[in-house]
Amino acid sequence: MKLYLQQLFFLCQKELIALVKDPRLKFMLVVPPILQGFLFGYAANYNLEEVPYAVVDESHGALARDLVAHIDAAPAFSRVVTLTSPTEVADWIDSGDILLAVVIPQDFDELIERGGQAPVQVIADGRNSSIAGLATGYVSQIVSAWNAQRMDGSGIAIEARTWYDPNQETQWNFVPSLMAMISFTQVMLLAGMSIAKEREQGTFDQLLVTPLHPSQILIGKAVPPVLVGLFQAVAIFCIARFWFQIPCAGSLMAIVWTLIFFMVSSTGLGLSISAISENMQQVLIYVLVLMIPMALLSGMATPVANMPQVLQAFTYIDPMRFAIDAVRRIYLEGATLFEVRWDFLPMFLIGAVTIPAAGWLFRHRTN
Structure with missing residues (x-):
């Protein structure tokens, strides 16, 4: 041995x-x-650090401007262009200059003031489905936070915690x-x-x-x-x-x-x-x-x-x-x-x- x-x-x-x-x-x-x-x-890196986007604001109301301001204030979002019509979105997404577009309808302010639900359309570039899903998820979080703030914080508040990787x-x-x-x-x-x-x-x-x-x-x-x-x-x-x-x-x-x-x-x-x-x-x-x-x-x-x-x-x-x-x-x-x-x-x-x-x-x- x-x-x-x-x-x-x-x-x-x-x-x-x-x-x-x-x-x-x-x-x-x-x-x-x-x-x-x-x-x-x-x-x-699956974390979305930069989201170039466009805004189509057909409402031009105070509430619509306030919502767009909240999106602009998000660290990952950067507004590339403000468009006048949803028909202009296709060219910007096809060129790769923007990842998504937020379309606010004409009756946005009116519907909200009457206590109704106002639809906001998010058009994302689905050529990379995972990134598109993350980006639209970020927009949903911003809109939810804006809704909660407008309602003086009433309703349900979600406090998320991620174990073992706090910042994901x-x-x-x-x-x-x-x-x-x-x-x-x-x-x-x-x-x-x-x-x-x-x-x-x-x-x-x-x-x-x-x-x-x-x-x-x-x-x-x-x-x-x-x-x-x-x-x-x-x-x-x-x-x-x-x-x-x-x-x-x-x-x-x-x-x-x-x-x-x-x-x-x-x-x-x-x-x-x-x-x-x-x-x-x-x-x-x-x-x-x-x-x-x-x-x-x-x-x-x-x-x-x-x-x-x-x-x-x-x-x-x-x-x-x-x-x-x-x-x-x-x-x-x-x-x-x-x-x-x-x-x-x-x-x-x-x-x-x-x-x-x-x-x-x-x-x-x-x-």
Whole structure:
């Protein structure tokens, strides 16, 4: 056992040195996680910061002007143009200059003064349905607040509270999830490339004639990518915590142990890719083919509950789904490892299938 561990240590050391000294891999280890951390933090933003809009005021009454003033006062809204007819709205929306138009009818003031309901039409650009929905929702909130103020605050007042993300910032949802996604990508990519690279360079046959057991080669090829993935996850954590100022409610060690378990359980996928690939180009193709659907099914961008039942069933074989759920709960909720224990069971089962499969493929391809 001592000799086995000693040989395994030297093989892991050799793999780490090869990773660090390769200029291409060195760039891939450092730049992508930092770049993606900032890109997801700034670019992947579902918060609506700017709403250019137009006003069509056919009433010209005092109440109509007061309502428009409330919309203008909203931080996200900026009036681009004041139109005279609803027929002019189409050209402005088609050109992309405005996101929506607020149309106030001629009898607006008269209807309200008589105690009736005055319709206000909101015409939104539906080419991006999520943004259009947010914008019209903002207008509805402003109109509701205006109604409440006009009625001296009588009636129902809604006081909303959002747990774990008080300001509903998209960054709080995306950036912590990157810790799982980036580490998974690195395990898949580096584990696959390590053997494919040796095949291309002609050193894989030399590795096979060494007094190393196939299990040592598998473990030695798996440990460095796990360490690299863990390093990159910590870099993403630092970006989330110190740059974007997203408070971590849970334990850093709980996140680390979750990621280690996740990467070990999913190592079999990367090793299986390495066993069936003849060169690094094939590894890249296999990783891309797997990563896109796995990322979509992970629930990182859209809730799993919103997916069709068939796709929800496929998410159970996606280890990234359970890792992202566990990391989010630990980071944002402050959950303990015991509280996210049910996320570990699917990851364990996936690892129990993929790691032996990778070992079988490795022995099959080397015999």
